Amino acid sequence: MTVDPPLPTAMVVMRGITKAYQRGNQPVEVLHDIDLDIPKGDFVALMGPSGSGKTTLLNLIGGLDKPTSGTVTVAGRRLDQLTSGELAHWRSTSVGFVFQFYNLLPMLSAQKNVELPLLLTPLSGAERRRHASIALELVGLAGRARHRPQELSGGEEQRVAIARALVSDPQLLVCDEPTGDLDRHTADEILSLLQMLNAEFGKSIVMVTHDPRAAEYARHQIHLDKGILVPAPTHGA
Amino acid sequence: MGYLGLVFAGLFHKPSRTALTLLSIVTAFTLFGFLDGIRLVFSRAADNSGTDRLIVTSRLSIIQPLPIAHRNRIAQIPGVAQIAYANWFGGIYQDRRNFFPNIAVTPVEFLAIHPEIVLSDEAREAFLTTRTGALVGSALAQKFRWKIGNRIPLQATIWPQKSGNNTWLFDIVGIMRTRDERNQQYAGEMLFRYDYFDEGRTNSQGTVGWYIVRIEDPALSNEIALAIDRLFANSDSETKTQSEKDFNLAFAKQFGDIGLIVSAIMGAVFFTLLLVTGHTMTQAIRERIPQLAVLKTLGFSDVTLLGVVLGEAFAMMLLGGCLGLGLASIGLPLLSDSFGGQLPPLSVSARSWSLGIPLMLGLGAIVGLPPAWRAMRLRIVDALAGR
Ligand SMILES: Nc1ncnc2c1ncn2[C@@H]1O[C@H](COP(=O)(O)OP(=O)(O)OP(=O)(O)O)[C@@H](O)[C@H]1O
Ligand SMILES: [Mg+2]
Numbered sequence: 001m002t003v004d005p006p007l008p009t010a011m012v013v014m015r016g017i018t019k020a021y022q023r024g025n026q027p028v029e030v031l032h033d034i035d036l037d038i039p040k041g042d043f044v045a046l047m048g049p050s051g052s053g054k055t056t057l058l059n060l061i062g063g064l065d066k067p068t069s070g071t072v073t074v075a076g077r078r079l080d081q082l083t084s085g086e087l088a089h090w091r092s093t094s095v096g097f098v099f100q101f102y103n104l105l106p107m108l109s110a111q112k113n114v115e116l117p118l119l120l121t122p123l124s125g126a127e128r129r130r131h132a133s134i135a136l137e138l139v140g141l142a143g144r145a146r147h148r149p150q151e152l153s154g155g156e157e158q159r160v161a162i163a164r165a166l167v168s169d170p171q172l173l174v175c176d177e178p179t180g181d182l183d184r185h186t187a188d189e190i191l192s193l194l195q196m197l198n199a200e201f202g203k204s205i206v207m208v209t210h211d212p213r214a215a216e217y218a219r220h221q222i223h224l225d226k227g228i229l230v231p232a233p234t235h236g237a
Numbered sequence: 238m239g240y241l242g243l244v245f246a247g248l249f250h251k252p253s254r255t256a257l258t259l260l261s262i263v264t265a266f267t268l269f270g271f272l273d274g275i276r277l278v279f280s281r282a283a284d285n286s287g288t289d290r291l292i293v294t295s296r297l298s299i300i301q302p303l304p305i306a307h308r309n310r311i312a313q314i315p316g317v318a319q320i321a322y323a324n325w326f327g328g329i330y331q332d333r334r335n336f337f338p339n340i341a342v343t344p345v346e347f348l349a350i351h352p353e354i355v356l357s358d359e360a361r362e363a364f365l366t367t368r369t370g371a372l373v374g375s376a377l378a379q380k381f382r383w384k385i386g387n388r389i390p391l392q393a394t395i396w397p398q399k400s401g402n403n404t405w406l407f408d409i410v411g412i413m414r415t416r417d418e419r420n421q422q423y424a425g426e427m428l429f430r431y432d433y434f435d436e437g438r439t440n441s442q443g444t445v446g447w448y449i450v451r452i453e454d455p456a457l458s459n460e461i462a463l464a465i466d467r468l469f470a471n472s473d474s475e476t477k478t479q480s481e482k483d484f485n486l487a488f489a490k491q492f493g494d495i496g497l498i499v500s501a502i503m504g505a506v507f508f509t510l511l512l513v514t515g516h517t518m519t520q521a522i523r524e525r526i527p528q529l530a531v532l533k534t535l536g537f538s539d540v541t542l543l544g545v546v547l548g549e550a551f552a553m554m555l556l557g558g559c560l561g562l563g564l565a566s567i568g569l570p571l572l573s574d575s576f577g578g579q580l581p582p583l584s585v586s587a588r589s590w591s592l593g594i595p596l597m598l599g600l601g602a603i604v605g606l607p608p609a610w611r612a613m614r615l616r617i618v619d620a621l622a623g624r
Binding site for chain 1: 238239240242243246247249250527528530531532533534535536537538539617618621622
């Protein structure tokens with residue numbers, strides 16, 4: 001297979017990606033021969049029906065899993081060639097994750113949850129605290145630093161999660177249904193926040209969503225159906 | 238917050254459960270501290286034995302007397318340097334609960350054979366010249382506020398006086414101390430003179446409870462012991478000769494094999510502890526699978542997660558274990574006080590700690606490794622999806 005040299009402006013370049021899971025003895029292919037380019041600074045909404053492989057694709061972009069075949073280049077690194085240890089290190093410096101259910105550590109305060117990724121950096125304790133405070137301020141939660149997750153609303157928890165994703169200043173954010181568990185108004189706030197991070201701080205964002213309204217906050221939309229990228233359905237949602 | 242913060246955050250994820258687990262660890266190690274302290278006292282009695290001393294008792298039983306005539310015949314055996322003899326008196330001071338060993342001994346020989354007993358020159362002199370003189374251990378003197386010059390009465394339990402009087406009077410002429418801090422054998426005992434005892438008692442005159450034989454070469458102790466026993470074989474008063482160490486061990490074994498009992502109890506306790514904490518730990522980690530997956534997502538390596546979970550197990554065991562041994566260090570001296578001198582002073586020694594801490598680490602490893610291994614092998618995508 002020939003691989004096009006990634007453009008210097010490319011954030012994500014995928015070529016010939018397939019992903020198969022073992023189900024019993026049977027390998028089941030979930031993604032079929034996917035080619036995908038996402039330029040730096042883009043905000044992409046990844047849409048598609050349940051089970052179409054969105055999370056699977058996002059996990060490959062975020063370096064949480066490796067493809068069965070094909071190449072994944074993110075921010076210039078060939079993720080498919082990294083060992084799991086190298087991938088872990090790459091994730092800690094290059095990508096931030098936001099999940100549907102926030103996934104904060106319940107026994108740690110907001111501040112400490114945000115500090116967590118910085119444990120992997122050479123920063124001193126004082127610097128870690130300062131960076132975390134800045135990130136919390138950025139998401140509008142400076143006043144909640146000492147609260148534990150159970151003392152926060154869903155929207156606030158998601159803001160903490162976004163601060164945690166931002167704190168080590170990665171160029172790429174991957175979000176799996178970040179508003180899937182929030183009411184419409186709170187969802188709009190979170191989406192505006194992501195939009196701001198994209199527009200003002202140049203963060204590249206790939207966001208999985210079911211919700212066409214949420215997708216409208218993105219610059220581009222891509223659609224996945226049964227493991228294949230398809231042109232945007234014209235018949236609306 | 239550093240990695241230690243992460244370890245403790247994990248440990249106190251469910252504070253009440255962790256508190257209960259800690260309590261069981263504290264309890265187990267408190268018990269360990271108590272039992273090991275008691276075990277060490279018994280094994281120390283053997284450690285403190287002189288290697289150049291043999292104890293000769295009747296072959297029939299330790300309380301069966303031997304004729305005093307044995308003395309001169311033992312003295313003729315080559316390699317025997319000096320002979321003392323002694324008799325258990327069993328007197329009571331005021332109240333049965335005040336029990337302490339009081340023993341009639343031949344003053345010159347006994348002190349010569351037991352150089353570990355430290356006495357002032359005046360006390361030694363007074364003991365040799367005062368027929369009713371008695372030497373008391375420092376702990377005993379402290380307990381009853383006895384001073385040199387005091388005259389104290391003991392009620393006979395085995396040996397009434399010829400006069401029909403059951404009360405024997407003794408004059409305290411010296412306080413016994415020991416050179417070695419750990420050897421407290423004489424601190425709680427009283428020694429007095431054999432001649433006073435033998436002349437005063439109504440029966441069994443001219444007999445001896447046991448002989449203490451000092452030999453010139455400790456390497457020959459087996460041969461000399463055999464030679465002594467052979468000398469009296471087939472006589473009316475056959476003997477049983479042992480090294481002092483074996484004698485002390487045998488004496489301690491009257492109460493059962495303490496070491497074995499302690500090991501058996503602690504084995505059962507720690508086994509139960511393993512089951513309980515192992516189960517809780519496994520359950521705690523299972524509940525925290527999504528959290529561990531998040532840590533991995535953020536870039537924490539497999540080995541770091543192994544370390545964090547193992548760290549929790551170690552922290553829990555060390556915390557509970559040190560608390561438990563700490564409690565035992567407070568409780569054990571109180572226990573030995575309540576025995577009032579019947580037991581040598583008990584305490585949690587450095588030896589218990591140096592056995593306890595590796596035990597804590599070992600238990601931590603056994604309890605922590607399976608869940609730590611699981612955390613290490615966790616696949617992020619499966620864990621995040623709740624698979
Ligand atoms: N680890 C796995 N083992 C086996 N099958 C898997 C695994 N992960 C995903 N799958 C299967 O792959 C397919 C795609 O899953 P994926 O989670 O990517 O879908 P999705 O588009 O994110 O769906 P949803 O919108 O419901 O989140 C599904 O059929 C799923 O059951
Ligand atoms: Mg999904």
